[in-house]
Amino acid sequence: MSNIFNVGIRGGSAAYNSYLIENDGVCKAIVGCVPESAADEYIDNIKSITKRNKPDYLILPNTQTCYAGTVARMIETYPEIKIAATTAGLRNLKEITNLKFNEYLVKDGGTLDLGGALLKFMIVPNLPWQDSMFAYFASQKTLFTGNAFSSEGCDYARGAGEYYEKFLSPFSDYVRNALNRIKDLEVDIIYPSRGVVSDVKSALESYAKWSKEKAEGIKTAAVVYASTDGCTRRLAEVIAEAFTNRGIKTEVFDVSEGTERAIEAVKSADALAFGSPTVNKNALKPVWDVIASINPVLKKGTPCLVFGAYGWSGEALNLLQTHLSAIKMRMPIKPISCCFRPSDEEIKNAKERAAEFTAEVLC
Ligand SMILES: Cc1cc2nc3c(=O)[nH]c(=O)nc-3n(C[C@H](O)[C@H](O)[C@H](O)COP(=O)(O)O)c2cc1C
Structure with a gap:
C-alpha cells in the first residue's frame, strides 16, 4: 500500500x-x-x-x-x-x-x-x-x-x-x-x-x-532593421517586397522606434532578415537587442538573411552573419549590401538575392 x-x-x-x-x-x-x-x-x-x-x-x-x-x-x-x-x-x-x-x-x-x-x-x-x-x-x-x-x-x-x-x-x-x-x-x-x-x-x-502548432501553409517572415539615413531602409523594403511576391506573409520593423514588437514577431516567424548600416565598425544596438532575444534552441535552423548599407568597411554585415550562424540560424545566402545609397544595380541584386532566399523558406 x-x-x-x-x-x-x-x-x-x-x-x-x-x-x-x-x-x-x-x-x-x-x-x-x-x-x-x-x-x-x-x-x-x-x-x-x-x-x-x-x-x-x-x-x-x-x-x-x-x-x-x-x-x-x-x-x-x-x-x-x-x-x-x-x-x-x-x-x-x-x-x-x-x-x-x-x-x-x-x-x-x-x-x-x-x-x-x-x-x-x-x-x-x-x-x-x-x-x-x-x-x-x-x-x-x-x-x-x-x-x-x-x-x-x-x-x-x-x-x-x-x-x-x-x-x-x-x-x-x-x-x-x-x-x-x-x-x-x-x-x-x-x-x-x-x-x-x-x-x-x-x-x-x-x-x-x-501548445498547438501554427496553421500549416502560409509562411511568415520578419524583416527587422535600423537605418540612420534611409539606405538600409530601402534594402528592407526591397527584401520585404520580394518575400511578399512569393506569398510569404511579411512584417517589417524599424527597430530604431522600439524593439518590443519585433521581438514578439521574431518568436513565431518562419524566416528572418536583419538589417543594419555599419556605424563605427558595428551594427546598430537595437538590431543586436532583437537578435539577443532569439531563443537558439527554438529557432535553430530558421532561414535567416543579413543586409545593410555601408560606407567604406562594412563590418556590421560580417558581424551579424557570423553571430547568427553561431547561434545556429540557417544562413543560405551571403549578406545583401549596398555602398551608401543603393544604386539601381544594387536594388536589382537585392531583389534577386532575396528571391533566391525565399526558395529556402518555401522548400
Ligand atoms: C557616425 C558614422 C559612422 C560610420 N561608420 C562606418 C564604418 O565604421 N564603416 C563603414 O563602412 N561605414 C560607416 N559609416 C557609413 C554608413 O554605413 C553609411 O552612411 C550608410 O549608408 C548608412 O546607412 P543608413 O542610411 O541605413 O543608416 C558611418 C556613418 C556614420 C554617420
Whole structure:
C-alpha cells in the first residue's frame, strides 16, 4: 500500500510542492525540492512523516538553481540518499551544488522499484529546464511532472495559463512531445512542482490547446532593421517586397522606434532578415537587442538573411552573419549590401538575392 504526502512549503505564490512516497508505512523517496530559503521547514516536514526511517531517493523531475542549498541540506541530513535525475540533471546539479553525492541516473523508459511500488521515467526535455523528466507511478495512476502543469497563486485555471505563457510557451514543440509521451497512460493525478492540478482532463486539454502548432501553409517572415539615413531602409523594403511576391506573409520593423514588437514577431516567424548600416565598425544596438532575444534552441535552423548599407568597411554585415550562424540560424545566402545609397544595380541584386532566399523558406 503506497501513500503520497506533500512535504513542500505553503504560502500562496511562494508555495512549492515536494512529494514523499511511502510504501507499506516506510518512506521510500521524495520527488521534487523547494528553494533554499525554505529548507528548514521542508526537512521538518519530511521528518514529521519519516519517524522510523530515511528516504532512499531524492528524485528531481528537473533541477533549479534555487534548490542548491536544500539539496545540500538533504545530503547532510541523509548522507546515504541517492539523488535521481537525468544525465543533464545530474550534471547541472553537480555544478549548482558543487558537491559530491550518491547518484541514481534516470534513463528514458527506466524504472525504479521502491520496494514493490514501481516508478517509470520518461525524459521530456526543455519543460522548460533542459533536464526535465516525468515519473509515472502506475499503481497510483499518478504522474510527477516537475515544472510542467505548474501554476502560481491559488486559482489554478488562471495561474496555470500564466505559468505556461511565462515559462513554457517558447517550448511548445517540447510540450507537444511530452503530451504525446503520456497520451496512453492512465493518469488520475498530476503532481507538479507548483500549485494543485484539480482537474487532470482539463489540464491536459489546456496544454494541448496552448501548445498547438501554427496553421500549416502560409509562411511568415520578419524583416527587422535600423537605418540612420534611409539606405538600409530601402534594402528592407526591397527584401520585404520580394518575400511578399512569393506569398510569404511579411512584417517589417524599424527597430530604431522600439524593439518590443519585433521581438514578439521574431518568436513565431518562419524566416528572418536583419538589417543594419555599419556605424563605427558595428551594427546598430537595437538590431543586436532583437537578435539577443532569439531563443537558439527554438529557432535553430530558421532561414535567416543579413543586409545593410555601408560606407567604406562594412563590418556590421560580417558581424551579424557570423553571430547568427553561431547561434545556429540557417544562413543560405551571403549578406545583401549596398555602398551608401543603393544604386539601381544594387536594388536589382537585392531583389534577386532575396528571391533566391525565399526558395529556402518555401522548400
Ligand atoms: C557616425 C558614422 C559612422 C560610420 N561608420 C562606418 C564604418 O565604421 N564603416 C563603414 O563602412 N561605414 C560607416 N559609416 C557609413 C554608413 O554605413 C553609411 O552612411 C550608410 O549608408 C548608412 O546607412 P543608413 O542610411 O541605413 O543608416 C558611418 C556613418 C556614420 C554617420
